[in-house]
Amino acid sequence: MSSVGTLRDFQTLGCLDQLKCALGARVYLDLECDKRVTNLEKFYDSDLNLIYLQGKRTDTIVTFVPVLSSQPLNFIEIEKIQKKLSTDASKR
Incomplete structure (x- = not known):
């Protein structure tokens, strides 16, 4: 897929x-x-205004959250993301 198509x-x-x-x-x-x-x-x-990716690695589902390396990490936001994604995963 092209980068323009992926962006869309x-x-x-x-x-x-x-x-x-x-x-x-x-x-x-x-x-x-x-x-x-x-x-x-x-x-x-x-709810989180968050783009994320999920894929499979071996037999495990892995989640990738794209962030800019030039921005500081906000650990409170990371905790919110972890809670939300783990709650969503348990509903599946």
């Missing part, structure tokens, strides 16, 4: 932040090249 995929998920969409698309394209990750899917959580 992220925009159609509902995210209005173009930087997050572009970052998600870039990470998605990089992970598609990684043969250790399969079944890669794109997600957007409107």
Whole structure:
């Protein structure tokens, strides 16, 4: 898939932040090249205003949250993300 097509995929998920969409698309394209990750899917959580990716590595589901390396990590936000994603996973 092209980078423009991937970017559009992220925009159609509902995210209005173009930087997050572009970052998600870039990470998605990089992970598609990684043969250790399969079944890669794109997600957007409107409650958290968060784009994330999930894929399979061996028999485990792994989650990737694209963030800019130039921005400081907010550990309170990371904790919210972990709680939300673990709650969502337990509902499946």
